[in-house]
Amino acid sequence: MMALPAGRTTGISLTDAQRLAWLRLIRSESVGPVTFRELINHFGSAAAAIDAVPDLARRGGRRIRVASLADAERELERTAALGARLIAVGEPDYPPWLTAVDGAPPLITVRGRSETVTRPSVAVVGSRNASIAGRKFAMQIARDLGEAGLAVVSGLARGIDAAAHGAALATGTIAVFAGGLDRPYPAENVDLAERIVDDGGAHLTEMPMGWEPRARDFPRRNRIISGLALGVVVVEAAHRSGTLITARSAADQGRLVFAVPGSPLDPRAGGTNRLIKDGAILVTGVGDILAEIEPMLGREPTAAAVAEREAPAPMTDANDDDRSVILEALGKAPVELDEIVRFTGLKPAVVHLVLLELDLAGRIERHAGQRVSLV
Amino acid sequence: MMALPAGRTTGISLTDAQRLAWLRLIRSESVGPVTFRELINHFGSAAAAIDAVPDLARRGGRRIRVASLADAERELERTAALGARLIAVGEPDYPPWLTAVDGAPPLITVRGRSETVTRPSVAVVGSRNASIAGRKFAMQIARDLGEAGLAVVSGLARGIDAAAHGAALATGTIAVFAGGLDRPYPAENVDLAERIVDDGGAHLTEMPMGWEPRARDFPRRNRIISGLALGVVVVEAAHRSGTLITARSAADQGRLVFAVPGSPLDPRAGGTNRLIKDGAILVTGVGDILAEIEPMLGREPTAAAVAEREAPAPMTDANDDDRSVILEALGKAPVELDEIVRFTGLKPAVVHLVLLELDLAGRIERHAGQRVSLV
Numbered sequence: 001m002m003a004l005p006a007g008r009t010t011g012i013s014l015t016d017a018q019r020l021a022w023l024r025l026i027r028s029e030s031v032g033p034v035t036f037r038e039l040i041n042h043f044g045s046a047a048a049a050i051d052a053v054p055d056l057a058r059r060g061g062r063r064i065r066v067a068s069l070a071d072a073e074r075e076l077e078r079t080a081a082l083g084a085r086l087i088a089v090g091e092p093d094y095p096p097w098l099t100a101v102d103g104a105p106p107l108i109t110v111r112g113r114s115e116t117v118t119r120p121s122v123a124v125v126g127s128r129n130a131s132i133a134g135r136k137f138a139m140q141i142a143r144d145l146g147e148a149g150l151a152v153v154s155g156l157a158r159g160i161d162a163a164a165h166g167a168a169l170a171t172g173t174i175a176v177f178a179g180g181l182d183r184p185y186p187a188e189n190v191d192l193a194e195r196i197v198d199d200g201g202a203h204l205t206e207m208p209m210g211w212e213p214r215a216r217d218f219p220r221r222n223r224i225i226s227g228l229a230l231g232v233v234v235v236e237a238a239h240r241s242g243t244l245i246t247a248r249s250a251a252d253q254g255r256l257v258f259a260v261p262g263s264p265l266d267p268r269a270g271g272t273n274r275l276i277k278d279g280a281i282l283v284t285g286v287g288d289i290l291a292e293i294e295p296m297l298g299r300e301p302t303a304a305a306v307a308e309r310e311a312p313a314p315m316t317d318a319n320d321d322d323r324s325v326i327l328e329a330l331g332k333a334p335v336e337l338d339e340i341v342r343f344t345g346l347k348p349a350v351v352h353l354v355l356l357e358l359d360l361a362g363r364i365e366r367h368a369g370q371r372v373s374l375v
Numbered sequence: 376m377m378a379l380p381a382g383r384t385t386g387i388s389l390t391d392a393q394r395l396a397w398l399r400l401i402r403s404e405s406v407g408p409v410t411f412r413e414l415i416n417h418f419g420s421a422a423a424a425i426d427a428v429p430d431l432a433r434r435g436g437r438r439i440r441v442a443s444l445a446d447a448e449r450e451l452e453r454t455a456a457l458g459a460r461l462i463a464v465g466e467p468d469y470p471p472w473l474t475a476v477d478g479a480p481p482l483i484t485v486r487g488r489s490e491t492v493t494r495p496s497v498a499v500v501g502s503r504n505a506s507i508a509g510r511k512f513a514m515q516i517a518r519d520l521g522e523a524g525l526a527v528v529s530g531l532a533r534g535i536d537a538a539a540h541g542a543a544l545a546t547g548t549i550a551v552f553a554g555g556l557d558r559p560y561p562a563e564n565v566d567l568a569e570r571i572v573d574d575g576g577a578h579l580t581e582m583p584m585g586w587e588p589r590a591r592d593f594p595r596r597n598r599i600i601s602g603l604a605l606g607v608v609v610v611e612a613a614h615r616s617g618t619l620i621t622a623r624s625a626a627d628q629g630r631l632v633f634a635v636p637g638s639p640l641d642p643r644a645g646g647t648n649r650l651i652k653d654g655a656i657l658v659t660g661v662g663d664i665l666a667e668i669e670p671m672l673g674r675e676p677t678a679a680a681v682a683e684r685e686a687p688a689p690m691t692d693a694n695d696d697d698r699s700v701i702l703e704a705l706g707k708a709p710v711e712l713d714e715i716v717r718f719t720g721l722k723p724a725v726v727h728l729v730l731l732e733l734d735l736a737g738r739i740e741r742h743a744g745q746r747v748s749l750v
Contacts, residue, residue, distance in 0.1 A: 133640050261636030261648055264659035265508050273636055273659050276651065284639035284648050 011092040018308065020072045021046035022088055026106050027067035027075070027208060028053060030360045033103045037306050038356055042316075042349075044309040053360060056353075059323070060361025078209040084111035084181050089306050093118060095204075101227035101253050102368060105206035106306060108224075109181050112202030116172040120297055121151035122289060123225050125246050126160025126235035127268055134160060134236035134268060137260060139167035141233060144286035146171025150293070151201075153229045155221065156189050160235045160243075165192060169199040174228065177205040178221035179213030204228070222246040223253070230296050231256030233283060237271030244271050247280070252368070256292050258283045316349040318357075326354045330364065334371035386467040393683065394482075395447045396421035397463055401481050402442035402450070402583060403428060405735045408478045412681050413731055417691075417724075419684040428735060431728075434698070435736025453584040459486035459556050464681050468493060470579075476602035476628050477743055480581035481681060483599075484556050487577030491547040495672055496526035497664060498600050500621050501535025501610035502643055509535060509611035509643060512635060514542035516608060519661035521546025525668070526576075528604045530596065531564050535610045535618075540567060544574040549603065552580040553596035554588030579603070597621040598628070605671050606631030608658060612646030619646050622655070627743070631667050633658045691724040693732075701729045705739065709746035 014022065025046040026036050031053070039049035050066055057064040079086055086107050087093045093114045098104050110117055122145050124138055142152045142164040152168035154161040156175040165173045175196055179185060181203050184193040197203060206224060207217065222245050226232050232250040234257070237243040250257050259280040262269025276282050283289060325344045329335065337355070341348050355372060358364040364372045389397065400421040401411050406428070414424035425441060432439040454461055461482050462468045468489045473479050485492055497520050499513055517527045517539040527543035529536040531550040540548045550571055554560060556578050559568040572578060581599060582592065597620050601607050607625040609632070612618040625632050634655040637644020651657050656667060700719045704710065712730070716723050730747060733739045739747045 133638055137638070137640055260639060261644070261651065261657070262638050263508055263512070263641075263644075264635060265512055266638075269636070269638075270659075273657060276636065277657050277659075277663070282636070282648060282652050282657075284645075284652075288652075 011090050011094065012307075013091050014088050018046065019086060019088065020069065020076070021050060022107055023072040023075060023086060024067040024069065025049055025053075027071065029064040029066070030057065030362055032366075033105055033206075034366045035356070035359050036106045038352065038359070040306050040308060042352055042356060046308065056357045057360035059318075060357035060359070060363060062361035062363075064360055075209055078182070079109055082111060082182055082209070084109050084203070095121075095228050097121075097230060098224065098227045101223070103223070104227065105224065108204055108206050109209070110202055110204050111181050112174075112197045113172070113200045114202075116151050116200060117174060117202050117204065117228075119151045119172065120149075120293070121153045121174060121229045122293065123153040123229040123232040123246070123250075124160065124164035124235060125154055125225065125232060125243050127237055127241060127243060128157050128159040128161075129268075130159035130163070130236050131266075131268055134260075134262075135163040138163040138235045141235070141260075141283070141286055141289070142167035142173070143171075145289065146173075148286065148290055150230075153225055155218075155225055155246075156184065156186075156193060158186060158188060162189055162192055164235075165196055165201075169195055169201065172199075173201040175201070175203050176221055176225045176228065177203060177207065177213070178217040179205065180207050180209045180211040181205050182209050183212055185213050218242060219245045223249040226250035226255055227253055229255060230293050231258055231289065233258040233260070233289060234272050234275060234280070235260045236262065236268040237275075238267050239270040239274065241271045244275070247271075247275055256281065256296075258289055258292075260284075316347075316353050318350050318354045322346055322350050323354050323357075326351060327358075330372065330374045332373055334365075334367045334373040337370040337372065340372075386465050386469065387682075388466050389463050393421065394461060394463065395444065395451070396425060397482055398447040398450060398461060399442040399444065400425055400428075402446065404439040404441070405432065405737055407741075408480050408581075409741045410731070410734050411481045413727065413734070415681050415683060417727055417731060421683065431732045432735035434693075435732035435734070435738060437736035437738075439735055450584055453557070454484055457486060457557055457584070459484050459578070470496075470603050472496075472605060473599065473602045476598070478598070479602065480599065483579055483581050484584070485577055485579050486556050487549075487572045488547070488575045489577075491526050491575060492549060492577050492579065492603075494526045494547065495524075495668070496528045496549060496604045497668065498528040498604040498607040498621070498625075499535065499539035499610060500529055500597075500600065500607060500618050502612055502616060502618060503532050503534040503536075504643075505534035505538070505611050506641075506643055509635075510538040513538040513610045516610070516635075516658070516661055516664070517542035517548070518546075520664065521548075523661065523665055525605075528600055530593075530600055530621075531559065531561075531568060533561060533563060537564055537567055539610075540571055540576075544570055544576065547574075548576040550576070550578050551596055551600045551603065552578060552582065552588070553592040554580065555582050555584040555586040556580055557584050558587055560588050593617060594620045598624040601625035601630055602628055604630065605668050606633055606664065608633040608635070608664060609647050609650060609655070610635045611637065611643040612650075613642050614645040614649065616646045619650070622646075622650055631656065631671075633664055633667075635659075691722070691728050693725050693729045697721055697725050698729050698732075701726060702733075705733075705747065705749045707748055709740075709742040709748040712745040712747065715747075 043049040138160045146168040152173040154164045226249040257280040259272040259275040418424040513535045521543040527548040529539045601624040632655040634647040634650040
């Protein structure tokens, strides 16, 4: 067992009113994690943003639905009824490494032990139609990681995910859901999911209670799996497997990518062998993982905070001329925000505001590196 | 099919008398490839060295047996009777990449087509107790290398070696023997060995006709397998497998090392996964090999020639004082030759001569990088 840092206990908790406002804002139409952050930065608080959003969206060209206070209160009740809780980025129980991820969810729903969620962790993922050898290896690795004091993160899928969770029950494992926490998926792993919580592990999601996971929610969920963890171990994955999306997320997030090799004649090793060729660390035992993870322990991830401000936001307004100049500067290819400021000669605050309008109206897409493009 | 350079046609052929002298010298007791080169460098020719060797060895402290002219003639006859021939380093038919190897055999015996032996080649080696999947993959790789115009080198062992030779029969394959060419090993691959020659491939060895391979001849043979080739592909190998010696030789010789990954639960992949961790190139198909080999084609290896001189060697002599000073400078740990020259203050030619005496008397061992140690 390594000497591991205790779960982080810094951070500021939201008031009940703030939590409700955060929940309303993130559950509003067209508001994703990046837009959420932009809104808080611009308006100073979720409550102020909620007031501003309908007008902003209308100026962008569309009416959007803002989540009502009643909606948010109902979600809080359902969350509490399941024994779960909502944790905001920046709060002490929010997983520290997830905070550092671009597009980290402003709010997550967690059921289970907080200590497991804030502990250093490693993700173990792989094919659903895994071989017996692959599942066996996933179990061995998960058990060894647990014994080394690390939480094991995975996606509750059948195959490698289930094997990893199962072998790490005793030491703490985190299942990240693609839907609401009251919608465990797949059905065959509902019992496993309950045991995870019973044994001191946790469930975690960014999706609202009652949300049935759709196909497109899984890649989105995968970024949380990799974002929670110090590294991702891919045990078996075919070429073009969904698991590789998690590996890609991990690399984009600056996390370590580990892959377990296999015979070139085994299609289930096609993806992992490819990952190794592309620079992933070859794993034949837990030692290969611990050798890389150990130097990262104790280091705190650096993250841009999403902190509400006491002071009201400075009044900025944009006129129709500003809007048309900015629209002209945009295209299908992503452009940097700084580029738009330079090109238009407008104040950064005005550009931010107009982009928020267009964003809420669903007319632009946000990309990594503060870049935007027309939809 | 890649555009490959034709087999090298440069180099100077020995006269019949020179070839006999070379053969006598290399077949003499205590004369290995490194000592052979030292002797030619010192005495100018094999014939002159043969005259000097008995005295040298006696001054080193031991009598050694020099191969007689009759011995050499008998070997030439047996070689010709098998349809084989002796090729000296520097001659046009000597494999060009082998020339560049430290300790390249001064003479090799070759049976089969010269063009195959001088063509660019890749070695495919692996476990004797290979899995079916391993043999299948070796066949696929050997076939693909052959189609790309490369000769396939291996060691005629059962398992991976036999699979690689078998799949490359049509395109040309080279079996390197650990014993004499009239002593194919193992017995079960005698038929395969004949087909190799019948189909335009070749057998190659540095050992004399009639030599039964002993266990210690195999590692020695493995340096020729890797030395012949531009790279070595290890298909299956357990931890501490003999195959890894070939991979090690390849790395020491500056050749590319390729390894085929396998499941960590498969002991036959233990060695190959280790090689990949240590920097070998992961292979899942021939493309991984060709991508690295192609840039090497057309490049000629650089090698220190072993050329006989017309002029007689300058007369150098060492006295007993020189000998005792040099012996004092030596120890169990390898020392560089330059170091000995500096330490003793003697002329380099004198140091070379005394080391030759000690070498022939079996009292010193030669190491890479012109280093020697006391036995």
